[in-house]
Amino acid sequence: MLKRQMNFVEELTWRGMIHDVMPGAGELLEKEMVSAYVGIDPTADSLHIGHLVGVMMLKHLQHAGHRPIALVGGATGMIGDPSGKSQERNLMDEKTLRHNQECLKKQIANFLDFETDAPNRALMVNNYDWMKDYSFLGFIRDIGKHITVNYMMAKDSVKKRITAEDAQGMSFTEFTYQLVQAYDYLFLFREYGCKLQMGGSDQWGNITTGTELIRRKDGGEAYALTCPLITKSDGGKFGKTEEGNVWLNPARTSPYKFYQFWLNVTDEDAEKYIRIFTMLSREDIEAMTAEHQEAPHLRLLQKKLAEEVTVMVHSEEDYKMAVEASKILFGKATAETLARIPEEMFLAVFEGVPRFTIKADKMEADIMTLLTDDTGIFKSKGELRRLIQGGGLAINKEKIADPDLELTRGSFINNKYLLVQKGKKNYFLLSVES
């Protein structure tokens, strides 16, 4: 068995990843190699960074010498977890679910070691496999009999839905969710000796229904460990940007945007996140935090955090490209430096940026027409005019003050591209069709 450097619970504790642990879990983890699982429902065809917390728990678990089990919730995804939801959820169709499951499996495979011969090699399972042939009658006789409705109703996720002021009730389907998840735990307990289930703090109720079922059905001891809800210092929801979720799939959130997300985190959050989302050691993190507090404007923590997470989720190359792109987009680049960049690089840098194309004969035009009628970058001329008057428009990194400015072919970088900037952070790339 692998030697365990540090007690897993202690490790998670200093990382701020423990919200609640069932008594006895720490001792168990010190005593033996434990199999533990985290479940993820396939509600989309990609994980987003909210899921990353659960993944990191598994990663730390494996690092501590235990065996992680990643459960894709093909079955539970069909029901919809009522936890944290104030309204009944719409059911997803089977085809979408199947597609999502496959996508998630591929993503999860990147984070854990599934390959080696080590005894704590990670495992991936799908609860659809053991639920699909389980008959309704069989389930309610074997499983339902052991958990009382009273017990299930006492869970926060259920209570909120039936007692809240604007309660809209909940369907029987969603009500059974915790029971299905509890059975997953029982199944893994029996099949793989899984004795620990982890998840976000909203999962506590679902997990303990599982430990309860294991106790009643098999007289077994199983444990629960949850991590706190990840928060933002400004009170907003973690992992959301203007455009929505931050996804791991590069087709949904480009590596550049992904990198930027972490780079833009506040100082306070950076200290918190670097513990949760990186594998860096305690000494390293504490040293960096101290250094960061000395010179906060250098944003050492944000840079390191963004680097670590981008490399882990995407790749070293993607990270380098994101840094390069950030330098160009936010550095002191001028029209001349832009022109000097090789075209390939130029396009890669602007990969995540909205692209617009125009015909060559539109190149000589006034910016008003070009940026509205000809391209649709701005939807009204009035809006654009106001923006220019407020000093918010730049073309090829140069501020535009005159709304009636006329462009010529020479205005285009390499006779081909025009970099339009709305404010500091919003870029649009205009290219000429050849």
Added chain:
RNA sequence: GGGGAGAUACCAAAGUGGCCAACUGGGGCAGACUGUAAAUCUGCUGUCGCACGACUUCGGAGGUUCGAAUCCUUCUCUCCCCA
């Protein structure tokens, strides 16, 4: 069932016959400052080539008036009190 209050822009909330495209605050977008931050300060924020001007908005429909968010009728919805 009886009585009362209300419905205004993304949200909150003024306005109660012309000075109202509608005070103000929040939010959003931009600018300055800065660390691609926070805080602060400034501008913009119904639509339209938007100085001017035009057009559409104040729960829905109709009416009075030269003129209505504002007055009248009616409908719809919300809240409160009494039974």
